[in-house]
Amino acid sequence: MAVASKKIPAPDHVKPKRALLSVSDKTGLNNLAAALAAHGIELISTGGTAAAIAAAGLAVRDVSDITGFPEIMDGRVKTLHPGVHGGLLSIRDDDQHRKVMEENGILDIDIAIINLYPFEAVRAAGGDYPTTVENIDIGGPAMIRAAAKNHAYVTVVTDPSDYQALIEELESANGALTYEFRKHMAAKAYGRTAAYDAAISNWFAGELDIETPRHRALAGSLRDVMRYGENPHQSAGFYVTGEARPGVATATQHQGKQLSYNNINDTDAAFELVGEFSPEAGPACAIIKHANPCGVGTAEDLGDAYRKALACDPVSAFGGIVAFNAPLDAKTAEEVVKIFTEVIIAPDASQEALQILSAKKNLRLLTTGGLPDPRASGLTAKTVAGGLLVQSRDKGVIDDLELKIVTERVPSEGELRDLKFAFRVAKHVKSNAIVYAKDGATVGIGAGQMSRVDSARIAARKARDAAQTMGLNEPLTKGSAVASDAFFPFADGLLSAIEAGATSVIQPGGSMRDDEVIRAANDAGIAMVLTGMRHFRH
Incomplete structure (x- = not known):
């Protein structure tokens, strides 16, 4: 009472x-x-x-x-x-x-x-x-x-x-x-x-490993009042939870104006993606626009990784977010400043790199001291009318999965590397996601479409556009590996990827029509690998 x-x-x-x-x-x-x-x-x-x-x-x-x-x-x-x-x-x-x-x-x-x-x-x-x-x-x-x-x-x-x-x-x-x-x-x-x-x-x-407690409270402390939210008519604030995970909330900002709401969202997406690539395996770079990757590259040299990422979609990369899995060096910094970039985030940066970037007053540089662990537990949340949707972080990593080859043709060693690479990236692309990759770099990305076949076609078109920009006569997707974040419900999506020139495919499997999709792969003479794990990202 x-x-x-x-x-x-x-x-x-x-x-x-x-x-x-x-x-x-x-x-x-x-x-x-x-x-x-x-x-x-x-x-x-x-x-x-x-x-x-x-x-x-x-x-x-x-x-x-x-x-x-x-x-x-x-x-x-x-x-x-x-x-x-x-x-x-x-x-x-x-x-x-x-x-x-x-x-x-x-x-x-x-x-x-x-x-x-x-x-x-x-x-x-x-x-x-x-x-x-x-x-x-x-x-x-x-x-x-x-x-x-x-x-x-x-x-x-x-x-x-x-x-x-x-x-x-x-x-x-x-x-x-x-x-x-x-x-x-x-x-x-x-x-x-x-x-x-x-x-x-x-x-x-x-x-206590209680995944869904009877009452769930989420809270943070106000770090910054944003000028506005996703759009100028929306108010917004940036709250930090105290989680020690390296990222935008724990980073040191070295220069530039306050990060916007969209900057923070995109920078988090970029750094979470690049965190999938262990520095021990070599340098990696991810370029993000509107929370989706427009290019990801790996190489022996950080600058080469950036150039490979940029080549995937140089038009969309303008005004984007660039994330690295290794300390930023001067040579790479010189490459990045050649086009307008909103934010760079990396574990660290050399004094020479800091000096180069300081000439770009509108460029924000964040250093984090480390990378987010893709296998670490955590929570994600979003609001719905009258409630909260709370789930565990997607900590599935391709290296931990038991892959199943289901086609007559077995992928080559190089194809398998590119398949794993493409699937890592697809995990961070909005669904429906299709990622073409070749030689440790994305060559076409299709994101956020209502139809998986549309994602495959958009990714292939972007690859053709990139090839034209580079003065090449054939699409970058020729001889590529292709990843899908979820199963192909019909063979049409796979057929679009084959038409684009893909020679191997990786996908979770689990469709009622898996046999039909595998048969289409065999008919085309391509290799197919199933992961048993999907990576929807809405």
């Missing part, structure tokens, strides 16, 4: 007399404490926070003086006490509440400065199970929620980045805090505890 409100109006201005400070992150603590003390606000604190304030030469009262009870159980229990929560939750203008406070010696606490044990950081750093559990804060969230609920009288601040706003509010309101400010801080506080609990619940689900 809902609890009825006493309908006591909140005062517009509250002049705080007392503040409780209990923080794990000491950033800006002493400056804030000094500003509060300058307004005559009594400081109450706990453990290490109290020691830090006292060391700065400020008067501070230990919370045990308020509760009449010492910290116990290694600090696990120190603020879970009526002396604290009564001071945070009391309705100041309620006569009954005031009487209870006077009878029990409970003091008003008008400001709560609280941030939490670093659970997310410990988790991201790979802390063991006991250490991670020990960094689950209990008293902090309880105090934050209490103070936020009672924002009619109490101001709660959970983020050091808001300390200056609190100081300025006190200055502008002559030592008081407005109701509007208290409401905004309360809203931020509940966002913080929600994100904290989400991190804990998802960690537990992962530890």
